[in-house]
Amino acid sequence: MFYLTCNFGTFVFMNFKRFQTNLIQLSTVDSTNNYAANLLKTTNVVNGTTIRTKRQEKGRGQLGTIWHTAPGKNLVLSTIIFPALKIERAFYLNIAVSLAVNSTLKALGINSKVKWPNDIYVDGNKIAGILIENQIQGKLINSSILGLGLNVNQLIFPEELSATSIAIEKGFEMEIEEVFEKYFAELDFYCDLLMQSNFDLLLKKYYAVLYGFKEMSQFKDKDGVFEGQISGIDARGKLQILSETGLKKYDLKEVEFVIE
Numbered sequence: 001m002f003y004l005t006c007n008f009g010t011f012v013f014m015n016f017k018r019f020q021t022n023l024i025q026l027s028t029v030d031s032t033n034n035y036a037a038n039l040l041k042t043t044n045v046v047n048g049t050t051i052r053t054k055r056q057e058k059g060r061g062q063l064g065t066i067w068h069t070a071p072g073k074n075l076v077l078s079t080i081i082f083p084a085l086k087i088e089r090a091f092y093l094n095i096a097v098s099l100a101v102n103s104t105l106k107a108l109g110i111n112s113k114v115k116w117p118n119d120i121y122v123d124g125n126k127i128a129g130i131l132i133e134n135q136i137q138g139k140l141i142n143s144s145i146l147g148l149g150l151n152v153n154q155l156i157f158p159e160e161l162s163a164t165s166i167a168i169e170k171g172f173e174m175e176i177e178e179v180f181e182k183y184f185a186e187l188d189f190y191c192d193l194l195m196q197s198n199f200d201l202l203l204k205k206y207y208a209v210l211y212g213f214k215e216m217s218q219f220k221d222k223d224g225v226f227e228g229q230i231s232g233i234d235a236r237g238k239l240q241i242l243s244e245t246g247l248k249k250y251d252l253k254e255v256e257f258v259i260e
Contacts, residue, residue, distance in 0.1 A: 032078035091237025113211040125164035218258035
């Protein structure tokens, strides 16, 4: 790695299989996804440019939810890629990032699952969240911002959250830099599969770690609680649940697991 320090952060230049990238490290930012979006508007960035921060003041989750993170304790970043991916394949970006996080945790000896669409859980507790924002040009996704919040060394969370961290699971703190390097190498690998159009392989790997896949579970939708099993996702990433009344399809926030 090659480091360059300036008055608002540190640039780190890295070379990987798919990405020839630079890492922008910031002390504080409102949102790494916001910073990445502004960067796309004002600068010619390379594929894989990543913004990382120690303190994120206005972290965002799916559909306007808030991402809580203790300053300096966790891995908070956004990566810019140029996938040239058909719009109907957009969910495979979720798959690639989810698999990258899951593989990172597996390498650290932590058994995690992907809770559709892209939250990462360990024994019912959330350890990571992903927010992907795409920019469309014609029928293609021209650029994507892959936002990640991964709990690394945080030990205390708001009471209303069922959350965990790498440190809680391992019993000791990890070097955040080590976790980042593992994650980025995995991201590079799975994005390479994506950009080579290995969709069947990516989906197979996603199903292998999908929480509740082909297991009888309780769910809740607008009509109430029901039993069913996740049978897969459709071409656009909607969750498919097979119940006694037939196959149901759900978009984001339309269904939730009922945890007893």
